[in-house]
Amino acid sequence: RQVMAEVTAANWGVGTVAGFALAVTHQQAASALGNFIALRLAHFGAYEDAMTTRHDTLFHSVLSPYVNLGLLEPMTMIRAAERAYREERAPINSVEGFVRQLLGWREFMYWQYWRQMPGMLDKNSWHATRPLPPFFWDGAQTEMNCLQHAIGRAIETGYTHHIERLMLICNFAMLAGLDPREVNDWFMSFYIDAYDWVMPPNVIGMGLNADGGLTATKPYIASANYINKMSDYCTDCRYDHKARTGDDACPFNFLYWNFLIQHEKRLRANPRLGRNVLGLRHLDEDERTLVKEQAATFLAGWDK
Incomplete structure (x- = not known):
């Protein structure tokens, strides 16, 4: 409460402390883990890649801030998920997906950090140099419904789940040729689970493929077709997810x-x-x- 009061009094920066609902003690974090295991783990596997305007986190655990900060131990979380499976409270696809993120991907990111740093911060294998557009600091400035929601959530809550980070924000950043260092700095500034060893390998390595393929063997890029299949964002968007070019093309x-x-x-x-x-x-x-001309026009003036 003291920190929230100090942040409010400072009256600077982007975001808000309103609606803060994160654990700040081990006991509170353990309660959040128990809540996830009991209420959401069973459905996590089926919907972990889904995105929607109707809910901020769906069946995701939102436990990454606590494990990265040290309020929860990774093995405690893994054993809790394993126990739920053995007690037939969660299916194997949900438990495996959750465990892989902790025991697999999280540890792989930690290794990539020690393998590539400090040079990773300067990696730019796709020679992307464009600065971030204004709507990265105010999601309402873009008419792309998916980015409006994802960036808005990041600003408001400090969190979006991994597919929104990878296939919306990083996907756009890569397609638009945004500078990897600037994108990484943006994630470091906005996300509640951001730490030096977490973000560079996830953003520069995985999200932007800027390390020359040391983290991922391909860039994760996609058109609006993928976004439409995995979300309801395109339903109410002013852009046409089927159009490749033209005034209404996504x-x-x-x-x-x-x-x-x-x-x-x-x-x-x-x-x-x-x-x-x-x-x-x-x-x-x-x-x-037509594609090249429309891309050049869009990137020159960004989204109005």
Whole structure:
């Protein structure tokens, strides 16, 4: 409460302390773990990649702030999930998905941090140099419904789940050619679970593939088609998720195809992206020109 009062009195920066509902003690964090195991773990596996405007966190645990801060031990969380499975309170896909994030991915990120730092902060294998757009500090400034919600949640709560981070924010950042260092700094500033060893490998390595493939063997990029399949964001968006170009075309579409055109030779050399690049055969020269022109116009003026 004292810190919240001091932050409010300072009257600077972005975000708000209103609605703060995070644990600040081990006992409170343990209670949050118990709540997740009892009420949400059973459905976590089926919906861990889903996104919606109707709920901020769905069936996610939102325990990453506590384990990263040290209020919870990873093995305590893993054993609790394992116990729920053995007692038939949660299916294997949910428990495995949760355990993999802790025992697998989290430890892999820790190793990547020690493997690549401090040089990772300067990695930029895709030569992306564009500064962050204004709507990264005010989600309401963009008409892209998905980013409006994801960035708005990050500003308001300091949290979005991993698919919103990877396939919305980082996906857009990569397609738009945003500077990896700036993107990492943004995540470090806005997320409640951000620490030096967590964010660079997740953002620079996984999210932006800027480390030359040391963390992930391919860039995780997608058009609006993926976003529409995995969420309800496109339903009420002013952009058309099916249109590649035109006034109503979703920026994720022409930015995605522009990225493929721009990096076609390099992407063709990656066997994991063969299907993506093959899609370019459906674009004739006129369509390629339209894609490149619309992407250039959008990136020059951002989203109005």
